[in-house]
Structure formats: structure tokens, C-alpha cells
Amino acid sequence: MAAAVAAAAAAASLSRYNNNNNNNNNNSSTSTTQNHQNHHQLGLVVPPVMSRYESQKRRDWNTFGQYLKNHRPPLTLSRCSGAHVLEFLRYLDQFGKTKVHTESCPFFGHPNPPAPCPCPLKQAWGSLDALIGRLRAAFEENGGQPETNPFGVRAVRLYLREVRDAQAKARGIGYDKKKRTRKPHVTTDSEVDGSI
16 A cells, blocks of 8 residues: 555656646747747737848848949949949959959969068959859849849959959969869778679
């Protein structure tokens, strides 16, 4: 009889422990749900968390919009052309951090120059290429038509190619696509014996 009472007490204790854990888990998810409901009742919209790419794309789009606004004369997006995009890319060079050697520089073509030089800092080709990709997508997401997208015109593509080639030559860095290296096949003893 005493053993049965002890077993019942242990079962009740275990049941209370499990219920408390479930209540704690439910309380944390309930509080999150309640917070969202409270925000909704107050008329607040909780925006979804943006990816790093989406955040960067929004910042780039805002920066380009500010550039158009500060342009002399101010430009509207509908009047923006590939020439204005090229102007914008050249404007960004003043904020660049990539040393690009001039042809008269003794370090022209050296990937790791041994001393400082007065050559200008520019935007790296890879940064410009990624920026154009984000702006091209943002243009269409903001109502622009693909056929009128100033970020996708031939002049912009040619400019990016020229920047890539010039920077590769000036810095002695090749931009060839890396070939995938295949792992060498290791011969097993059974293959050597011919048992496979």
C-alpha cells in the first residue's frame, strides 16, 4: 500500500513538472503571439526582417535616388538614362578604397606593391558590378519596365567590362574564371589486385 502511494506521489510530481515546462514554453510563444496581436490592435505593422541583400539593395536605391535629386539639374527616374548611370558610377569613385595604379606608376601591374604610391583610390570592379545588379533589380521592383532599365543598357555593361579589365591590368590580378580542380582518384588495394 505504501509503495502504491509513493508511486502515485512520484507520478503526480512528474506530471506537475511536465505541466510547468509546457506552460513556460506556451507562455513564451503566447507572449510573442500576444505582442504581435497587440501591435496589430494598435495599428502598428511589424515589418519582416530583411535579408542583408534586401537591406543593401534598399540603401543603394535610396543613394541613387538622392544622387538624382542632387543632380544639376535635378533628374527624375523616368528621365534617367544609361549616361546618368555612368555618371553615378564615376561619382562613386571618390569613395573607393581600391588602389588602381596608373600606367606611369612603377607598380603598375604588381599585385603587391612594396611601397606606397600616389595612384588614385577607386571603387573595385566587383563592388560596382554587384551594385549595378542590385540597382537593376530595384528599378524593376519600383515599377520600372525591364526594356527601359537604365542599369541594364549596353553602355553600362561595356563600362563595367572596361573597369574590370583596366583594374586587372593595373593591379596585376587576373579575373579569369577559376577552373574547378578535380580531386585525384585514389587507387585502392582491391583495384590494384583486380578484385573489383
